[in-house]
Amino acid sequence: MRGxxxxxxxxxxxxxxxxxxxxxxxxxxxAITSLKTPEQLFQYPPRWWPERPTLENYAYLFSKMPFIRYxxxxxxxxxxxxxxxxxxxxLAAYAFxxxxxxxxxxxxxxxxATLMIPYQVTMIPVFILxxxxxxxxxxxxxxxxxxxxxxxxxxxxxxxxxxxxxxxxDAAKIDGCxxxxxxxRIYLPLAGPALTALAVFVFMFQWNDLLTPxxxxxxxxxxxxxxxxxxFKGTVVTRWNLIMAGAVISALPxxxxxxxxxxxxxxxxxxxxxxx
Amino acid sequence: MxxxxxxxxxxxxxRRLRETLEGQAFLLPTILGLALFWLGPVxxxxxxxxxxxxxxxxxxxxxxxxxxxxxFTSSLFWKVFANTWYYTVVSVxxxxxxxxxxxxxxxxxxxxxxxxxxxxFFPSIISMTAVALMWSFLFNPDLGFINYVIRRVFHVPGPxxxxxxxxxxxxxxxxxxxxxAGYNMVIFxxxxxxxxxxxxEAAAMxxxxxxxxxxxxxxxxxxxxxxxxxxxxxxxxxQVFEQTYVMTEGGPAYATLTxxxxxxxxxxxxxxxxxxxxxxxxxxxxxxxxxxxxxxxQRRWVFxx
Numbered sequence: 348m349r350g351x352x353x354x355x356x357x358x359x360x361x362x363x364x365x366x367x368x369x370x371x372x373x374x375x376x377x378a379i380t381s382l383k384t385p386e387q388l389f390q391y392p393p394r395w396w397p398e399r400p401t402l403e404n405y406a407y408l409f410s411k412m413p414f415i416r417y418x419x420x421x422x423x424x425x426x427x428x429x430x431x432x433x434x435x436x437x438l439a440a441y442a443f444x445x446x447x448x449x450x451x452x453x454x455x456x457x458x459x460a461t462l463m464i465p466y467q468v469t470m471i472p473v474f475i476l477x478x479x480x481x482x483x484x485x486x487x488x489x490x491x492x493x494x495x496x497x498x499x500x501x502x503x504x505x506x507x508x509x510x511x512x513x514x515x516x517d518a519a520k521i522d523g524c525x526x527x528x529x530x531x532r533i534y535l536p537l538a539g540p541a542l543t544a545l546a547v548f549v550f551m552f553q554w555n556d557l558l559t560p561x562x563x564x565x566x567x568x569x570x571x572x573x574x575x576x577x578x579f580k581g582t583v584v585t586r587w588n589l590i591m592a593g594a595v596i597s598a599l600p601x602x603x604x605x606x607x608x609x610x611x612x613x614x615x616x617x618x619x620x621x622x623x
Numbered sequence: 624m625x626x627x628x629x630x631x632x633x634x635x636x637x638r639r640l641r642e643t644l645e646g647q648a649f650l651l652p653t654i655l656g657l658a659l660f661w662l663g664p665v666x667x668x669x670x671x672x673x674x675x676x677x678x679x680x681x682x683x684x685x686x687x688x689x690x691x692x693x694x695f696t697s698s699l700f701w702k703v704f705a706n707t708w709y710y711t712v713v714s715v716x717x718x719x720x721x722x723x724x725x726x727x728x729x730x731x732x733x734x735x736x737x738x739x740x741x742x743x744f745f746p747s748i749i750s751m752t753a754v755a756l757m758w759s760f761l762f763n764p765d766l767g768f769i770n771y772v773i774r775r776v777f778h779v780p781g782p783x784x785x786x787x788x789x790x791x792x793x794x795x796x797x798x799x800x801x802x803x804a805g806y807n808m809v810i811f812x813x814x815x816x817x818x819x820x821x822x823x824e825a826a827a828m829x830x831x832x833x834x835x836x837x838x839x840x841x842x843x844x845x846x847x848x849x850x851x852x853x854x855x856x857x858x859x860x861x862q863v864f865e866q867t868y869v870m871t872e873g874g875p876a877y878a879t880l881t882x883x884x885x886x887x888x889x890x891x892x893x894x895x896x897x898x899x900x901x902x903x904x905x906x907x908x909x910x911x912x913x914x915x916x917x918x919x920x921q922r923r924w925v926f927x928x
Contacts, residue, residue, distance in 0.1 A: 356733065359728070359731045359733055360733065362728050363728055363729070363731075363733070363736075363739045366724075366725055366728055366739070366743065367739055367742045367743070369801075370742055370743055370745065370746055370801070370805070371742060373757060373758070373761055373768070373801075374745075374746075374757075376761065376768050377757045377760070377761075380760065388766065389766065392771070392775075393766075393768070393771060434652075435652040435653065435656070438649045438650070438652065438653075439649060439650050439652070439653040441649060442645075442646045442649035442650050443650075446642055446645055446646040446649065447639075447642050447646075448639075448642050448643040448645070448646035448647070449643055451646065454650065454653075454654075457657065457662075458653065458657065461657070461661045463858065463910065463911070463914060464661065464665060464907065465858070465861065465862050465883075465903065465906050465907055465910055466862065467862065467882075467883055467886045467887075467902075467903040467906055467907075468664070468665055468668050468903045468904065468906070468907045469660060469661060469664035469665060469668065470886075470890070470903070471664075471668060471671060471890050471896050471899055471900050471903065472663065472664035472667035472668050472671065472900075473660055473664050474890070474891075475667075475671075475676075475896070476659070476664075492656065492660050494652060495652045495653065495655055495656025495659065495660060496650075496652050496653030496656045496657075497656070501653065526642075526645045526649075527645075530649070551748055554750065555748075555749070555750035555751065555752070556750075557750070557751065557752050557864075557865050557868065557869075558864055558865070558887070561868075561887075561891075562887075562891055572750075573750050573752040573753075576752055576753065576756065577752055577756075577868065577869055580756060580759075580869070587760045587763070587766065590756055590760065591756075591757065591760060593756070594753040594756045594757055597749075597750060597752070597753045598749045598750070598753050601748050601749060601750075602745075602749075605741075605745065605748055609741055612744070612748060613740075613744070613809055616806060616809040616810060616813075617809060617810065617812075617813035
């Protein structure tokens with residue numbers, strides 16, 4: 348019995364380690380490539396660890412290429428979208444979770460149904476709308492829609508709000524608190540973890556998005572990191588050490604947020620995976 | 624605080640009215656957003672798909688079904704359609720098995736399991752742009768790590784990957800599966816953890832082996848989660864765009880041109896908005912039919928506790 352337990356633990360770790368290598372080795376190879384000089388890049392057979400690792404690829408991207416500007420642009424877009432999503436989705440989620448009014452269920456299902464609509468279907472009319480507003484080549488089309496709610500965020504927060512005991516509302520109502528007061532003073536302060544999960548998700552989604560900025564931005568000074576990176580690949584073609592440094596730069600802020608707030612990423616995925 | 628005066632004939636009616644107004648105030652951004660960014664565009668898209676809407680022209684003319692007819696008689700469209708199915712039909716089952724396998728591995732009660740889960744999940748939070756660039760390099764026929772390994776282990780030159788008509792699509796599929804496996808693993812893990820442990824223990828007491836316990840206890844309990852993962856994977860894979868854009872631009876010889884990328888080209892490179900809208904509606908129809916099919920077929924295999 349003991350022997351078989353040791354054996355199953357060993358096999359368990361063996362499987363876990365092999366799977367980890369499947370994900371880690373490519374990432375490690377990329378990180379190392381970003382520290383190589385062009386000569387080391389073309390060396391055959393390739394070496395895992397270059398003799399003299401160098402940071403000059405990063406220095407080049409930050410000084411000669413506008414990667415600082417790209418990062419700043421991405422921060423602006425992702426940060427403002429996050430704020431918009433937190434405000435609009437939490438308001439809607441509170442109404443769906445706690446207020447009783449005609450058409451609540453129907454509206455909620457219409458909202459959820461939007462999750463099924465491919466982005467490509469709405470992309471063209473929304474582009475025409477944005478163009479008529481004169482918003483092409485600005486950040487408005489990337490940010491403003493996030494101030495108008497969204498199925499994912501509303502669903503996530505509603506699920507959390509439903510777990511808050513209604514006794515708290517009743518007590519507040521007796522004290523003369525309005526619906527907005529209950530939302531502001533009771534629900535928002537209690538929803539810290541869910542709001543963080545949503546913030547992490549929206550920030551990551553917007554930081555990583557390629558298609559929307561690609562459609563709207565044409566001035567290279569306004570590019571976000573993803574667009575800048577894709578554009579950059581086209582201009583340097585074979586300088587893989589530089590491209591890999593760019594990929595690392597774009598992934599680093601997300602990695603930092605992930606290390607700081609890992610459980611919120613996982614909660615966000617798991618919460619939406621459960622039936623509502 | 625304002626209170627109903629003596630004239631309020633029905634306090635309940637007033638309260639209901641107040642709650643409705645409050646609800647609508649809270650939902651104002653959401654309702655506007657639905658109208659402006661979802662329902663309005665979904666309807667506008669149909670109308671646009673019946674026109675020759677392009678860029679810059681003064682007059683837009685009504686074409687009826689001509690855009691759709693042009694699609695269905697174009698051999699390139701059928702190529703794109705087939706490519707999209709190729710991507711989906713391979714990446715969904717492979718990705719599903721991989722993420723389920725990872726979830727079973729990561730569901731073991733072992734020390735340090737959190738670290739392993741974190742590693743598996745990590746690729747799903749990096750941008751697909753960065754991931755696709757990474758893999759463009761790893762799949763590079765001359766300098767790439769993959770072909771280096773193939774040369775060392777099998778002593779044959781590796782394929783040309785993204786430059787090859789035959790191997791470009793498998794490379795894109797691999798990248799999609801690699802990136803999203805950890806994400807779907809987390810959903811499967813949540814599903815595994817919601818299965819009643821006492822059922823497992825009872826089965827073990829009755830002498831069921833590992834496979835029997837998986838087949839008759841774990842799997843039935845996991846079918847609702849599997850359905851959810853299946854639906855989101857299908858919807859996602861029909862919309863594959865970024866790998867194509869970064870790694871192949873639809874080539875070589877249209878071998879990796881997918882619906883989503885073709886819509887992007889039509890709308891924003893060729894400025895054939897009408898044609899692009901028609902394509903988008905074909906994509907929408909495919910997604911709807913496939914999803915509806917999943918919800919119909921689920922009665923045969925999904926087990927609700």
